[in-house]
Amino acid sequence: MKLSLALVFVFILPVIRAQVPHWGPCPDPAVQPAFNLKQFMGRWFEIAKLPAQFEKGRCIETNFTLKTDSSIRVVSSEILKGELRKIEGTGVIEDLKNPAKLGISYSYVLPFSPYWILSTDYVNSALVYSCTDILRLFHVDFAWILGRTRTLPDSTIQKAMEIFAKNNIDVSRMTPSKQQGCEKSL
Ligand SMILES: *[C@@H]1O[C@H](CO)[C@@H](O)[C@H](O)[C@H]1NC(C)=O
Numbered sequence: 001m002k003l004s005l006a007l008v009f010v011f012i013l014p015v016i017r018a019q020v021p022h023w024g025p026c027p028d029p030a031v032q033p034a035f036n037l038k039q040f041m042g043r044w045f046e047i048a049k050l051p052a053q054f055e056k057g058r059c060i061e062t063n064f065t066l067k068t069d070s071s072i073r074v075v076s077s078e079i080l081k082g083e084l085r086k087i088e089g090t091g092v093i094e095d096l097k098n099p100a101k102l103g104i105s106y107s108y109v110l111p112f113s114p115y116w117i118l119s120t121d122y123v124n125s126a127l128v129y130s131c132t133d134i135l136r137l138f139h140v141d142f143a144w145i146l147g148r149t150r151t152l153p154d155s156t157i158q159k160a161m162e163i164f165a166k167n168n169i170d171v172s173r174m175t176p177s178k179q180q181g182c183e184k185s186l
Contacts, residue, residue, distance in 0.1 A: 022170065026131035026139045029167030032117045035100035037093065039122040041066055044146040047125070048157065050174040051142070057085065058178035062146075064091065074104055079182065091115065119163055125152055127160050129169060143169060150179035 046060040057078030065073045072091030077084060089106035093099050094114070103112030113130055120126035124147065131141040145152070145160045164171040 021134070021138045021140050023138050025133050025136065026141065027168040029116070029118050029129055029164075029169060031098060031100035032119050033100075035098075035117055035120075036122065037072075037099060038066065040064065040117065040120060040126070041072070042148075044126060044148065045150045045179055046144055046177040047147045047150075047152050047179070048145040048160075048174050048176050049143065050171055056080070058180075059182035060177055060179075072102070072104075074106075076106075118167065119160075124148055125156050125160065127163055129164070129167075141169065143171060143174065145174075150182065 041064045043061060043063050046062070057080035060076065060078045062074060062076040065075075067073050074089040074091045075086055076089070077086045079085070087106055089104050091102050091104045092112060093101070094103040094112065095101045100117040102115040102117065104115040105112045113132065116129045118127040118129050126146040128144040128146060129141065130143070131139050133139050143164055145157060147156075161171050161174065164174075
């Protein structure tokens with residue numbers, strides 16, 4: 001009990017403070033059928049995200065590459081206070097029966113977080129969802145709309161929001177990510 005309380009204070013509270021937790025367990029959304037990991041690889045720009053993190057950087061993008069051991073090299077970058085920052089993580093398919101259910105970890109001391117591809121056409125946009133149950137009482141979640149380009153048509157974003165909502169994911173607080181003035185700063 002002591003250990004789990006300590007974990008709550010060290011790891012969970014900061015996460016909760018950053019967003020609104022939802023009561024009950026994680027939703028169980030449908031994921032992309034016949035997910036093709038190879039086609040998903042490459043560069044994706046963050047178009048919108050949940051929850052809003054106003055203090056965070058802009059020009060956020062992630063580059064996925066398959067490694068020879070069939071894990072995934074995940075390099076995310078952002079521009080924060082005029083500086084390009086990069087972090088590298090590792091992705092894996094967590095459930096071979098459901099290859100769209102990936103897990104990503106940005107440090108060997110951290111567990112893999114869910115990174116589920118709910119929907120993608122591989123060439124324009126992708127919808128990603130990550131949800132973690134906490135003490136089986138409530139859950140915290142993250143959602144992203146990713147694009148192969150720095151902007152997506154409004155109709156694509158509207159459709160993405162509808163897919164999230166249809167899967168009982170509350171995206172009312174989803175906010176657009178800043179992707180302006182990115183090339184010139186690099
Ligand atoms: C993505 O990563 C691969 C492998 O490291 C690299 O060859 C490629 O240039 C990267 N692409 C971008 C846009 O950073």
